[in-house]
Amino acid sequence: MNRYPLWKNLLILGVILVGLLLAWPNLYSQDPSIEITAARGHEIGEASSGEIKAALENAKVPLKGIESLEGGKLLARFDTPGEQLRGQETIERTLSERYRTALTQSADLPGWMRWLGLNQMSLGLDLRGGIHVVIDVDMEAALEQAVERYSGDLRTLLREDKIRYLTLTRDGANILIRFEDAATRDAGEKKLKREFRELDFQPSEESGAFVLRAGLPETEQQKIKDFALQQNITTLRNRVNALGVAEPSIARQGDRRIVVELPGAQDPGRLKDILGATATLEYRLVDTEGSVADAVAGRPPVGSKLYYERNGTPILLKRRGIVTGDQITDASAGFDSQSGSPAVFVNLDGQGARRMRDVTTENVGKPMAVVFIENRTTTQMVDGEPVKTTRKVEEVISVATIREPFGRRFQTTGLDSSNEAHDTALLLRSGALAAPIEIVEERTIGPSLGQDNIDQGLESVMLGLGLVLLFMAVYYRVFGLVANLALVVNLVLTIAVLSMLQATLTLPGIAGIVLTIGMAVDANVLIYERIREEIRNGNSPQASIHAGYDKAFSTIVDANVTTLIAAVVLFSFGTGPVKGFAVTLFIGIVTSMFTAILGSRALINLIYGGRRLNKLAI
Amino acid sequence: MTQKRTINQLNIDFMRQRKAAAWLSGAVLLVCLLSIVFRGFDFGLDFTGGTVIELGYAQPTELSDVRTALETEGLGGATIQYFGSRTDILIRLAPQGDEEDASAKLSDRVFAALSRAAEGQVELRRVEFVGPQVGEELREQGGLAVLFSLIGILIYVALRFEWRFAVGAVVALVHDVLFTVGVFSLLQIPFDLTVLAAVLAVIGYSLNDTIVIFDRVRENFRRLRKGTVIGIINSSINETLSRTIVTSGTTLLVLVALYFLGGETINGFALALIIGILVGTYSTIYVATAIVVWLGLSRDDLLPVKKEGAELDPMP
Numbered sequence: 001m002n003r004y005p006l007w008k009n010l011l012i013l014g015v016i017l018v019g020l021l022l023a024w025p026n027l028y029s030q031d032p033s034i035e036i037t038a039a040r041g042h043e044i045g046e047a048s049s050g051e052i053k054a055a056l057e058n059a060k061v062p063l064k065g066i067e068s069l070e071g072g073k074l075l076a077r078f079d080t081p082g083e084q085l086r087g088q089e090t091i092e093r094t095l096s097e098r099y100r101t102a103l104t105q106s107a108d109l110p111g112w113m114r115w116l117g118l119n120q121m122s123l124g125l126d127l128r129g130g131i132h133v134v135i136d137v138d139m140e141a142a143l144e145q146a147v148e149r150y151s152g153d154l155r156t157l158l159r160e161d162k163i164r165y166l167t168l169t170r171d172g173a174n175i176l177i178r179f180e181d182a183a184t185r186d187a188g189e190k191k192l193k194r195e196f197r198e199l200d201f202q203p204s205e206e207s208g209a210f211v212l213r214a215g216l217p218e219t220e221q222q223k224i225k226d227f228a229l230q231q232n233i234t235t236l237r238n239r240v241n242a243l244g245v246a247e248p249s250i251a252r253q254g255d256r257r258i259v260v261e262l263p264g265a266q267d268p269g270r271l272k273d274i275l276g277a278t279a280t281l282e283y284r285l286v287d288t289e290g291s292v293a294d295a296v297a298g299r300p301p302v303g304s305k306l307y308y309e310r311n312g313t314p315i316l317l318k319r320r321g322i323v324t325g326d327q328i329t330d331a332s333a334g335f336d337s338q339s340g341s342p343a344v345f346v347n348l349d350g351q352g353a354r355r356m357r358d359v360t361t362e363n364v365g366k367p368m369a370v371v372f373i374e375n376r377t378t379t380q381m382v383d384g385e386p387v388k389t390t391r392k393v394e395e396v397i398s399v400a401t402i403r404e405p406f407g408r409r410f411q412t413t414g415l416d417s418s419n420e421a422h423d424t425a426l427l428l429r430s431g432a433l434a435a436p437i438e439i440v441e442e443r444t445i446g447p448s449l450g451q452d453n454i455d456q457g458l459e460s461v462m463l464g465l466g467l468v469l470l471f472m473a474v475y476y477r478v479f480g481l482v483a484n485l486a487l488v489v490n491l492v493l494t495i496a497v498l499s500m501l502q503a504t505l506t507l508p509g510i511a512g513i514v515l516t517i518g519m520a521v522d523a524n525v526l527i528y529e530r531i532r533e534e535i536r537n538g539n540s541p542q543a544s545i546h547a548g549y550d551k552a553f554s555t556i557v558d559a560n561v562t563t564l565i566a567a568v569v570l571f572s573f574g575t576g577p578v579k580g581f582a583v584t585l586f587i588g589i590v591t592s593m594f595t596a597i598l599g600s601r602a603l604i605n606l607i608y609g610g611r612r613l614n615k616l617a618i
Numbered sequence: 619m620t621q622k623r624t625i626n627q628l629n630i631d632f633m634r635q636r637k638a639a640a641w642l643s644g645a646v647l648l649v650c651l652l653s654i655v656f657r658g659f660d661f662g663l664d665f666t667g668g669t670v671i672e673l674g675y676a677q678p679t680e681l682s683d684v685r686t687a688l689e690t691e692g693l694g695g696a697t698i699q700y701f702g703s704r705t706d707i708l709i710r711l712a713p714q715g716d717e718e719d720a721s722a723k724l725s726d727r728v729f730a731a732l733s734r735a736a737e738g739q740v741e742l743r744r745v746e747f748v749g750p751q752v753g754e755e756l757r758e759q760g761g762l763a764v765l766f767s768l769i770g771i772l773i774y775v776a777l778r779f780e781w782r783f784a785v786g787a788v789v790a791l792v793h794d795v796l797f798t799v800g801v802f803s804l805l806q807i808p809f810d811l812t813v814l815a816a817v818l819a820v821i822g823y824s825l826n827d828t829i830v831i832f833d834r835v836r837e838n839f840r841r842l843r844k845g846t847v848i849g850i851i852n853s854s855i856n857e858t859l860s861r862t863i864v865t866s867g868t869t870l871l872v873l874v875a876l877y878f879l880g881g882e883t884i885n886g887f888a889l890a891l892i893i894g895i896l897v898g899t900y901s902t903i904y905v906a907t908a909i910v911v912w913l914g915l916s917r918d919d920l921l922p923v924k925k926e927g928a929e930l931d932p933m934p
């Protein structure tokens with residue numbers, strides 16, 4: 001009685017061994033490392049690691065090792081954080097033309113472990129330090145921009161086909177086009193329908209006018225929103241990559257939110273500026289003929305628009321721009337060789353370069369202005385409801401005379417500082433945001449607090465576990481020791497599953513583990529109390545063990561399933577911290593069912609099974 | 619053989635005290651409800667929106683110095699307190715919106731101001747900023763999470779047992795949730811997302827406890843042919859009493875460790891669970907089972923259903 005067949009024992013042993021193997025990598029320490037990626041226009045090649053090695057050797061920075069990572073990256077390991085910083089400095093100083101660096105931590109795993117694809121648990125930002133930002137994308141603005149774009153396209157098409165219309169106005173998500181008579185309207189409708197299949201067209205007659213209403217159908221609006229979100233994610237990813245942060249995570253959350261997580265990032269202020277910035281540059285000719293005074297009084301000349309310089313001086317610029325930010329393919333920051341003031345060097349795409357050359361050739365000797373455009377979003381509480389306003393700020397940062405025709409690459413000065421030049425270049429390089437964004441949530445954890453959190457988490461796990469182990473051993477003796485072993489294996493399995501799934505361990509996650517330690521003993525307590533009862537009722541020890549496990553089983557399942565329901569609800573409704581707790585609670589409960597029922601039974605069977613017993617140490 | 623170390627031979631007439639317990643529970647819950655309605659909660663940043671900044675100073679520092687430094691920068695109206703020690707300071711700011719990008723950039727201004735005042739001897743340990751609309755959403759989601767887990771549990775228990783048990787279990791859970799959040803309201807302990815997670819964990823835990831007793835009640839009804847309903851419920855509670863105490867005890871041990879060593883951020887979480895587990899153990903005995911009795915459970919309701927045998931088949 002009370003013996004498991006061999007296969008069952010082997011199965012349990014196998015699961016435990018696999019668990020140990022998966023959890024093993026977590027015993028290794030982390031090396032301070034540098035992640036090296038290629039700069040724009042360069043590649044990580046065969047020679048790269050040799051080159052970097054040589055540079056470090058020259059600077060007498062001891063290197064622990066260098067290896068290639070997936071996605072064309074190199075990882076250089078160092079023994080101490082000091083050497084890591086010196087290493088970064090060396091690479092930045094000597095090879096910054098070709099490589100970009102980012103500080104990171106990397107587990108010092110032996111080769112065979114890496115070959116097997118084993119990895120450590122990934123730690124949440126609250127444990128390793130970093131910045132977590134939730135960004136809200138202004139979908140209303142994205143739609144508005146789309147309607148604006150369609151208005152322009154419709155106008156152009158009607159004009160090109162010489163279909164006369166009276167007015168073309170926007171009405172929310174619709175565009176209203178008024179025609180003189182029904183025939184022109186129908187001709188217009190036919191033409192537009194063929195070109196713009198995605199729009200809904202509805203002809204009508206309103207107070208004597210012949211109106212064609214073009215509307216965006218629901219599906220089309222959804223498409224526009226999805227695109228805006230996707231485009232913003234891409235842009236943010238470019239910006240984050242340009243900042244040099246290792247292991248960034250940028251993910252969509254729901255319909256309109258983006259979560260950006262940057263481990264270990266040090267300067268939250270600058271990061272937020274870069275992420276949220278919508279800055280771009282535009283090049284326009286200066287209107288030298290119109291009267292600035294008239295424009296200030298509210299009567300700008302046709303074809304011109306009033307702008308202000310940074311010092312507040314009004315200036316008239318031509319409405320038709322030369323090039324806009326989206327025609328800029330590359331940008332870098334530097335200094336003007338003559339004045340030494342900060343400058344942005346800009347590269348244009350083919351179309352932009354052609355137009356720039358044409359316009360500047362025609363206008364040599366005339367002034368040209370550079371406009372710096374930025375969207376600033378604010379949220380205000382009006383009657384207890386948050387109301388968002390986005391304001392477009394347009395400032396003229398420099399006005400200069402065109403001395404000679406511009407080519408594909410040229411420079412712009414007039415920025416306040418080299419920092420601004422640097423950031424503007426970064427923003428131009430990574431593309432514009434498709435819709436304005438706003439940071440609605442931020443959680444930044446400094447590195448020292450992260451370490452404190454790990455230490456405190458470990459301490460409380462250890463103490464809690466220790467107390468429970470002690471109690472169980474005293475209260476249930478041999479059976480208590482078996483339960484303790486099951487508990488420790490449960491902890492190992494939880495860590496193994498976390499490592500395998502690469503789920504993120506957070507501080508609330510540690511709390512979840514601590515809680516499952518408390519609750520995991522419950523299964524064994526239920527079984528052992530049952531065995532004691534059976535013994536009291538006069539059953540033989542062997543029969544008691546058997547009945548104890550048997551009868552407690554359904555109770556354990558019921559009890560755990562209900563807790564699992566709570567964990568699942570937590571996971572699906574929770575954000576950030578709550579999710580972390582739900583994950584470990586869930587994993588802990590599932591593994592505890594295995595260890596407390598099967599694992600402990602196997603051990604009890606090995607100890608007591610198939611023997612003649614007079615009493616049990618319980 | 620003797621079982622000196624166990625607590626099993628007790629035979630307490632729990633059900634006789636059920637009227638008194640009902641009055642006690644009713645009175646306590648009334649106080650909790652009144653407090654929740656009139657005092658409300660000291661909602662943490664997660665639910666109200668705003669900014670929290672934790673700073674670590676190299677030397678112990680005076681709160682008044684910090685306040686002065688902030689006020690000279692025009693950052694008045696902040697709540698400033700020590701966080702764990704005199705070198706660690708927590709600054710709370712209400713959501714702002716009258717200036718450009720004020721909310722998201724506020725933390726940068728605060729840190730810049732204080733690090734100037736302290737001549738760089740200060741380290742930014744943590745910043746949490748939650749926008750007003752996110753705060754509202756989190757509050758809403760939190761309420762929904764509690765509601766949905768209760769509904770899920772109601773369905774599961776009704777399927778596995780019987781509707782009277784489901785009602786008893788859910789009333790007990792509502793009792794525990796109300797009591798736990800009531801204590802947070804009465805004592806004005808900050809209520810944040812981790813506390814909400816703890817409340818949900820309390821639901822899971824307390825239910826666990828209830829299910830164990832219900833299981834035994836069902837088993838005893840089927841096994842014992844005689845005895846009153848009250849008698850059977852009483853002996854079921856007594857039989858599982860030692861398990862109830864041991865499990866609550868071990869979980870409490872661990873939580874106390876978490877409360878004292880887990881650090882300031884996890885304090886509220888541990889406290890909510892400690893309260894919840896204590897009250898959950900009480901409610902299992904006096905609320906859940908009492909409701910089942912009150913709803914008129916009889917033996918016929920629990921006679922084996924045909925399918926039951928297959929489902930309960932033991933695994934090992």
